[in-house]
Amino acid sequence: MVSDIRLFVEQEFQQKAQQYSAVLSSRGVKVNLEIIEKLNARFLRFHPELALCVDESGLWLCANGMKMQPDWKAEVPRLKRSSLKSEMIARACNLGEKPSLIDATAGLGHDSLLMAHLGANVTLVERHPILFTLLEDTKSNAESDPFLSSVVARIDLVFSDSADYLIYQAEKNAVVDVVYLDPMFPQRDQNQQAIKKQAQVKKQMQLLHMLLPEDGEMDLGDNLLILAQKVAKRVVVKRPRLAVYLADQEPNHQWQGDACRFDAYFQHHLVE
Numbered sequence: 001m002v003s004d005i006r007l008f009v010e011q012e013f014q015q016k017a018q019q020y021s022a023v024l025s026s027r028g029v030k031v032n033l034e035i036i037e038k039l040n041a042r043f044l045r046f047h048p049e050l051a052l053c054v055d056e057s058g059l060w061l062c063a064n065g066m067k068m069q070p071d072w073k074a075e076v077p078r079l080k081r082s083s084l085k086s087e088m089i090a091r092a093c094n095l096g097e098k099p100s101l102i103d104a105t106a107g108l109g110h111d112s113l114l115m116a117h118l119g120a121n122v123t124l125v126e127r128h129p130i131l132f133t134l135l136e137d138t139k140s141n142a143e144s145d146p147f148l149s150s151v152v153a154r155i156d157l158v159f160s161d162s163a164d165y166l167i168y169q170a171e172k173n174a175v176v177d178v179v180y181l182d183p184m185f186p187q188r189d190q191n192q193q194a195i196k197k198q199a200q201v202k203k204q205m206q207l208l209h210m211l212l213p214e215d216g217e218m219d220l221g222d223n224l225l226i227l228a229q230k231v232a233k234r235v236v237v238k239r240p241r242l243a244v245y246l247a248d249q250e251p252n253h254q255w256q257g258d259a260c261r262f263d264a265y266f267q268h269h270l271v272e
């Protein structure tokens with residue numbers, strides 16, 4: 001995981017950058033703050049290595065001449081088109097029942113934003129300190145958006161490894177309706193096919209792949225399924241369409257889509 005990273009900022013936003021720097025440092029990231037003259041496309045092209053930058057829109061991840069932050073405002077048209085009937089994730093997670101839900105693999109928070117919009121009360125857990133700090137910023141911006149404010153009021157962010165978080169919930173004998181797991185971004189070589197979406201999405205993926213560990217270096221989430229089954233009435237796992245089962249466990253039910261599927265595991269002993 002990144003523990004040492006440069007942060008570029010123009011003089012004008014230096015104070016803001018120092019605040020981010022302090023927050024990141026409290027989360028174990030050593031930030032080297034560099035005041036620069038002009039944070040523009042040319043500067044980013046000349047500094048292609050992974051870094052952070054701060055401007056009037058807050059904290060960004062930058063690399064390869066691009067910059068990105070989780071963009072929940074850009075999701076609004078998609079949220080407006082969505083419904084409990086049309087979304088496979090809504091059926092898989094039974095969102096019509098307005099469940100309590102732990103999303104144990106937050107990422108950019110897009111799935112959770114949709115689930116909160118469709119009625120879930122979400123605890124969103126992310127372990128990567130930089131991604132978490134970006135999410136926190138995005139959430140706080142969304143709080144002042146007229147459409148998103150009521151949606152993000154149903155999202156709580158937690159900075160933790162989900163394994164620790166789920167163990168803690170189990171120790172308290174807490175029970176939630178759903179734990180949602182989406183441990184893997186599509187692999188780098190699947191990117192072009194799996195994400196035939198807008199250029200914006202491809203850009204976000206490229207930068208995230210640089211930030212997060214290589215697939216081979218990280219756990220693949222198998223442990224999370226077993227822990228989640230101790231605290232959730234229903235565990236829902238998002239998988240690439242043809243991927244093997246998480247933890248080799250055959251699900252009780254599946255919903256198949258074109259690019260991905262949802263595997264559901266029901267814990268009947270937890271349903272009252």
Ligand SMILES: C[S@@+](CC[C@H](N)C(=O)[O-])C[C@H]1O[C@@H](n2cnc3c(N)ncnc32)[C@H](O)[C@@H]1O
Pocket residue numbers: 104105106107108109110111112125126127128131160161162163182183184185186212221224
């Ligand atoms: C594929 S992304 C999730 C994408 C997300 N569903 C979305 O809509 O943006 C997986 C994320 O889970 C996080 N993650 C993986 N294992 C984790 C764990 N044990 N605890 C917390 N976060 C974890 C990774 O850091 C990564 O950000």
